[in-house]
Amino acid sequence: MTQRLFMKGNEALAMAAIEAGCRYYFGYPITPQSDIPEYMSRELPKLGGEFIQAESEIASINMLLGASATGVRAMTSSSSPGISLKQEGISYMAGAELPGVIVNICRSGPGLGGIDASQADYFQAVKGGGHGGYHIIVLAPSSVQEMYDLTMLAFDLSDIYRIPAMVFGDSVIGQMKESFVPNPRPRRELSPKDWVVRGKGSGAQRVVKSLYLGDGELEAHNWKLHGRYGVLKEKETRWEEFLLDDAELVVAAFGSAARIAKSAVMEARGKGLRVGLLRPITLFPFPEKAFRAVTERCKKVLTVELNAGQMVEDVRLSVARDADVLFYGRPPGAGSLPTPEELLVQIEKNY
């Protein structure tokens, strides 16, 4: 067994990116994710990679776009206000079918908001974020181990499907330290990137672009992208089920909220309440089928989020028609992070 480490989530994520073969990082400082650029600025030069502290998040995402267009694995990271700035570039990457990993260590908003743990960028992450009607892959780690493992997965999925992938965390997951195993990069069949620009050599010209002006071209391009989202839904949806078999109430939560909720679920079990947890790991593709399946039997879902209610909408769209979907959440900010005790009260109230 590889030796276990004890590190911050943000550091584990950066370490995983390097293990996944990422040698190019472009970013701009913002709390609470600056551990990531700090780690990359220290480690990448040793590996012959490139670290650029760009002039803005806009420049960072476009550097990622450029590097990715040449076929290398590259990453940028930021927190909510910075992710808003990156949306333009993310839309272009989605349109140009460019892979690339974007990390959002989500903080509270709107506007400058605050630096506290938040899941208020859920809509922005899973519904496209920028203009043009696209999706990106969104993975939501709920432990330092998952910050590590899901970051490697993000690079693989992004390359396989040629869709940008986001690792969506917050300051709880990013700033806390946990024991974890730095697993080696999983072996995976990856198609050669025959679409990249490297200088045409003696071959045909290659173009990476999102502009399609010919009659019917853009529609066809969009249908192709949406077809791929369908494949993602079929093959890459991931979630965790915890004590669902006999559950009378299913708690739905992701990321740090799911960690807090899980303790509340265990407490509830201790009190004899049949409560389970369904935790989406991929937020896009959303585990629609898992919600459908569990609500064929259990008719009550309590969605818990660190926001005023966002994922709850996707839960409602996914559950069986006669299931009740309840919500508990608080707009994120200093002092609003719920505790397991607080969630237990909600479970008991809604059970």
Place this chain on the structure above:
Amino acid sequence: MRHDVFIAGFGGQGVLLAGNLLGYAAVTEGKNVSFFPAYGVEKRGGAAMCTVVIADDEVGSPVVGNPTVALLLNQASYDKFVCRVKPGGTCIVNTSLVDTAGQVRDDIEFIPVPMNDIAVQLGDPRMVNMIAIGAYAAKTGAIRLASLEEALRLTLPERNHKYIPANVKALEAGAQTCQ
């Protein structure tokens, strides 16, 4: 087994270092552990706090509303957090700096440890955090002193290893208060 502990004091008392050390020590014992630094508004104004959860299996929530054990190192932390300790829990208080007169909770165990006084006797007032952790280890059995010592070796840079014996002495002195 699952142990959760909340540590709070002011910046400079080594609260975060103490939490970190507990974390590393738990890893050396093959346990799962989470260390969650300050949360909530309290992180401003020089206060420092963290929550550490040590478990044989799943850690669960790294955030704990009502900790089983609290190590409160100054008056402000005591005043603010003593009410949060879980009924039946334990509060290890730095009585060098904390006046517990007028405390109303009879549902938790108080362990008074004059941490600054002990530290000064040991010759280094910076050892308050080690004394606190030593007391915690002895009181709860959540972690072995030997693991804490090993964690010091793992976490301190080589050039600072000369300070390890003094830290170990402080851990032991803290432990003695709870034996």
Place this chain on the structure above:
Amino acid sequence: MHQVFKKPVSLKDIQTHFCPGCHHGTFHRLVAEAMDEFGVQERTIGVASVGCSVFLYGYFDIDVVEAPHGRAPAVATGVKRARPDSFVFTYQGDGDLAAIGTSEIIHAANRGEDITVIFVNNTTYGMTGGQMAPTTLVGQRTSTSPYGRNRSKDGAPIRMAELLAQLEGVAFSARVAVNNPKNLMDAKRQIKKAFRYQVEGKGFSFIEALSSCPTNWGMDPLSANERVGSEMCSYFPLGVFKNDSGL
């Protein structure tokens, strides 16, 4: 028979969409000639911008990445860092580079990225229909400055070649025009120099190319060409503003 004139290899044999009298086509040709001369076509990655220059890949027979509006220097930075052996240039208009993309151009230049930037200044937003650009001359009427650019409200036009020349990271900066044979020959020389800087790994090179835009200026090609030599050249003087290695 001795051939004295031919299409550069780096250009495709395709008619451009540019309006009659527009100088984009001429600059495309000069850039392609420089590419041919240095033999870099096969390892070139062009970065297209947003504006009339967006169809770069339609005319140049090279690999191309399309950048969001103004971001070409950042995209080019990513490309060049990831593939340092490639020859990387951006081709941007004045709205793209001197308005929405000022941050990206200044910082790519300041980092001294080993890329070449071709900046086509025609004092207007061509593709969107002739709106006021940061380079629009004072008094010039455009579709969004119907009373003429007002210096006190809109500011004065930006001289990018001079501005960038002040940055430590810039190795070469020149302004050229192709309104007459003499200027055209000089433009060709300066573009080649700019390319040489990158080919020899000597740093960031910048060409500001003054261009006509007869359609949006509401002029016939001849008078538009004359305006480049008169009004434009008097505010935007031709010349070399930085030549670090004295190439």
